[in-house]
Amino acid sequence: MTQGSNKVYRKGLPFSAEVAPLLHAMPLLEEYREPLLRLQGAWDSLALLGQMSGAATDMADTRTAFEALTGRLLDSLARRQLRHAVGHLQGRSQVAIDILVRNLFERTADVGFLASDGPLRALLNADAAGELDTGDVEALRRRFAAYVAKYSVYDQVVLLAADGRRLAALDESSCAPVVDDPRLQGAFDPARAFVEVHGPTGLLGGRSGLIYAAAVSGSDGAGSGGVRGLLCLSFKLEDEMLGLFRALCAGVPRSVLVLKDAQGRVLLTSDPWQIPLGAPLADAGEAQGWRLDFAGRDYLACESAASGYEGYFGPGWRAQMLQPLQHAFADAPAERQAGRARDLDTRELFDEELRSIPIEARRIQRELSRSLWNGKLKSRAQAQHGVRTGEGAVAGQAGGNAFAVTLLNEVERTGDQLRQVFERAIAQLEDGALDAVFDGAGFQSELAISIVNRNLYERANDCRWWALDARLQRALATGDAASAESVLASIHALYTVYSLLLVFDIAGRVVAVSDPAQAHHVGRSLQGDWVSGALGLRDAGQYVVSSHAPSGLYGDDGHAPCLVYAAGVPHPDGAATVGGIAIVFDGAPQFRAMLRAALPEQAGAAALLVTRAGEVVASSDARWAPGDRLPMALPALTGLPADQHVTGELELDGRVHAYGLAMSGGYREYRRLTPPDASDLAALVMLPLGERLAAGESSGAGAMAAAFTSAPPAGTKTLDVASFLVDQQWLGLPAMQVVAALERQRITAWPTAPAAVRGMLGFEGRMLPVLDLGQLLFHRPCGEEAALMVCQTGAGQRLVLAVQQLGQVFVAGAEQLQPSPTRPGWAAQAQVHLLKGHGPQMLTLLDSDDLWRLVNGVVEAQAPALTVD
Structure with missing residues (x-):
């Protein structure tokens, strides 16, 4: 269907x-x-x-x-x-x-x-x-x-x-x-x-x-x-x-x-x-x-x-x-590897629908919390009313209240179990998405270095193949520069990955080049260990390669770093070496193309080819040029074995990236089983994950700590507490001072009110001031997703509090209360207490009379037409 x-x-x-x-x-x-x-x-x-x-x-x-x-x-x-x-x-x-x-x-x-x-x-x-x-x-x-x-x-x-x-x-x-x-x-x-x-x-x-x-x-x-x-x-x-x-x-x-x-x-x-x-x-x-x-x-x-x-x-x-x-x-997803943080803003890894699921789950949970709040407050108010009026004979009513509270607690427990399943599934979705990025970074780095290895294998072979060309051997033996130039040009037309091909004599002097536009190199005496190395080869199966450094043969000014592969050219009769052939790899575009070919289609992804010594050989991103130093510390780079890769995370430009680092191990007979060297190449692939979240931002409010919800010993004096979260801190009011938690509704603006007063809100036919406790207490508003609750003073005046999230309505022992040692600003004359849990957790217990005094004068002076209960 x-x-x-x-x-x-x-x-x-x-x-x-x-x-x-x-x-x-x-x-x-x-x-x-x-x-x-x-x-x-x-x-x-x-x-x-x-x-x-x-x-x-x-x-x-x-x-x-x-x-x-x-x-x-x-x-x-x-x-x-x-x-x-x-x-x-x-x-x-x-x-x-x-x-x-x-x-x-x-x-x-x-x-x-x-x-x-x-x-x-x-x-x-x-x-x-x-x-x-x-x-x-x-x-x-x-x-x-x-x-x-x-x-x-x-x-x-x-x-x-x-x-x-x-x-x-x-x-x-x-x-x-x-x-x-x-x-x-x-x-x-x-x-x-x-x-x-x-x-x-x-x-x-x-x-x-x-x-x-x-x-x-x-x-x-x-x-x-x-x-x-x-x-x-x-x-x-x-x-x-x-x-x-x-x-x-x-x-x-x-x-x-x-x-x-x-x-x-x-x-x-x-x-x-x-x-x-x-x-x-x-x-x-x-x-x-x-x-x-x-x-x-x-x-x-x-x-x-x-x-x-x-x-x-x-x-x-x-x-x-x-x-x-x-x-x-x-296969079940593996456990998150150690060292991979969870405090990341990973919204970019999820599509819109997936990102909306935890938002919707929180909205449902808020509505459930509001509903449970109101149900518990009603039941506790009925129980308190029965005590105050001496209705000891209403056993049926007391039993009904007890059943209602038990039922609400079971609803709360079931809702919490649903929330936990949702959170676990969403966390698994997040972990799966992150693991896919880390796996991808490792795989892409292996792919990048594999492409590089295979490409350089061809370069090492090309110079030795061309050294066997009888025409080049004859041209160097006879000094026929024109013939050598013609042969080099025809070879270069077939192999488009080179910037220049050239042959040189036994003195290291350039005899001919493949590109007429670079004829100024003819007659030049070449310098570098690779020159003497090529001329000293006596085995046609050997070659030399320069370090990735300027050679005077590459770039607009001839001073860009490059790789030069070279081999000795034997005499036509095989008696001795008559010179050498050098091929200048066009590394800037070729390496960049290799790295980009290994990258996924993800905004902000970047790949670098680096040496063990930390020098950038090539980059897919214009931020790093050949010859630069690696922009971040990678301790694994120096000791990573050949043909191995590692993954991890690093911070770059204020964002956390997953990275994969793969060390070259050669290809076929090219650089296989060679001892580690500072010039060994590795591919580094970086995939952006997101910004690092501020402390506490990633975990959310969480559930009310068990320290406050365990029942006090029988026979002790108790206090019903309605708890809520503000700026990641637990606060509360005596439950008898809380009237109801409200659905989200429009707040009427009040431009002349203090910053902590959001405006006015209608409740049961009256307009009540809305006080943002986040702004009042910590100078950080609770935001548009704030929960709203109506509280009432001992004299019956009402106001609405905007808080970050509702907690639980629970019973605490009176012995857990202790006066607050501090009275900052607004609280100088307030009745602020601390409720000590079983452990280090503390809850700050406020009083609605103190909160009302903060807004009462403003209401009377600036909104006389409004009726405040």
Whole structure:
């Protein structure tokens, strides 16, 4: 049955359509539904007793309000659980596809670079001339092996003739002698720089793989009419993705991550026992409540398409993450971690409806307190009247009063239990929202450093790949600067993440650069440890990297900090080093883009890339520039182990932020298992939570302390006290001086009255002055949500008091009273006493005669037309 346009009834309560089909999988919901419905049943019984006896106050409105709020609370709890679970899955599926696409973008550049390699073109020409030599083929195979030794993401490199014949292969045993694949032939199209093909292929002996292919022209550089061939690179897709899948599925019980093709078929899966390869898998979006039925099992599922990188969106694949519905909401929220404060203004973390629930709960509680106040005051007044008039024979009346008080106490207890359930549920909602932010900060920091690690892995490999380029080796050996410049420019056109590429001779002098606009560097003698380090390398598998510092090669003035990766360039005959190649990473925009890619869509979120020493390398936020010091102390930074992350909270610009800090651990063979160093990189993600609340502001008034509510010993003199809260302090009046608690109503302004007098209010046909006790006593008004109560002097004059919150009407022992040691200002002649509880708690007992004297003169002098009782 549907209520309105988007509510569905389940077990007698209305729920949003998106969560209604999932309620059976949410045990936490049942944890709150049962006690709330049980207490409402008890409420019905109490209301019936009250109607039968005529002793209880009308509770119909309160019961209806609690029932409506119960539906809203449980619906909000269900939607919050769903949002949290979907956020887990959606974020991880997005990360999976985006990291893959970033990785594949580098492959598109690699195949373009290697397709222009001189030895490949020479082998093509030799084949066309019928002069192919087995020695040349073996030399090229070794060259392939040298390239792959630096890029472990490839498992096969093949050079094919235009007719599909295998000319050279890294692994000849797995490559067919002739590869006839029309999909690969598409690389000969002049309009296509490369093709990417996935599926079974003769390049890999018939097994499935992801192949990047680009056309190779003969040494004459001819186009479609010249000598042509195909260079094919096989990317280790399964090796790459299964490792990523394992990392992303960690912490999400029984979850499965899959990679799907454009037709929705599963290409790769983290768990083939749950979701097998080749299975057709539908999307599950918000319209279906994120619910997916596969092979007779219900899953919560989220799917993500690639966000794109440098204009490249990959092969059109999508990532989908699934979690069995029975496990998606099964885990109870963990206890709040130590050190995470609760005194936060977290309104920004909740939507409007959720924020309104505690406000509505407080309103209902105020109305209940007012109703109970009036009922207890009436019962106690009747009892006192019976004592004063000597009506000892009215045993029935006394019994009725006792029953009424007992019933009201039971109503109060039930209402308090309802309030506690609501408060516990709301606190759990708040904790869940906060935990989601902290979890998100940790996850996003891990994501940010993972993206950085993978990106820098490519940079370390690029410089070593290009050092093997025969054209660059020959140009440096012969001093042919023009040829070197041409090669660098063609490489730079493929790899857009660099600010500058350059080669230098054995003296460290710049021979050629990739960007004509920076030709002023040619002839310059380079300085820095990275220069001598590159020239001193004797192993083609090694590289050096500068510290993140100015090198004179980056920025408008050449003095911005940057990372420079460099490798030695060997002589063409391999005899000695003839110079080096340096690549200047365009860190300012590239690092900023990486950090922003790792941030959630949350206002005020920021991410920084920092060193262990506390230097800012990059920032998503303009407040921090490269080279700045970290704006806050993070003790965990210096000792955090590689590949580990921590979360916590910090204060920045007057606001509390959740942070995640993740330390780099490298990627594949890049910086793995290296000892800690001051230059190690870490990602810091900061997500705003809210401002720190003033002391006492977060907890509210709370219930009346048990110190005042325990019954005094039998036979002792007693006093009935009506308690209330003002500025977080407990005050009270003798109950016999309190007439009633009022519903909220309009107060008539009184512009000439003192600040503590709010105005006038009508009660039982008379206009009464309204005194704000917060303003009077503490110079802090009680606010628009103040509770109103009518009190009466011994002479019968009445006034209205505005207080923060009503407490309880209780019996205290007269021996608990003691005179107040202080008489500040207005209280110099007042009868102020302190009521001592059982413990340190104290209640200040006022007297209505003193309060009346404060306003009586003003009323008589300035409002003679008003009748004051």
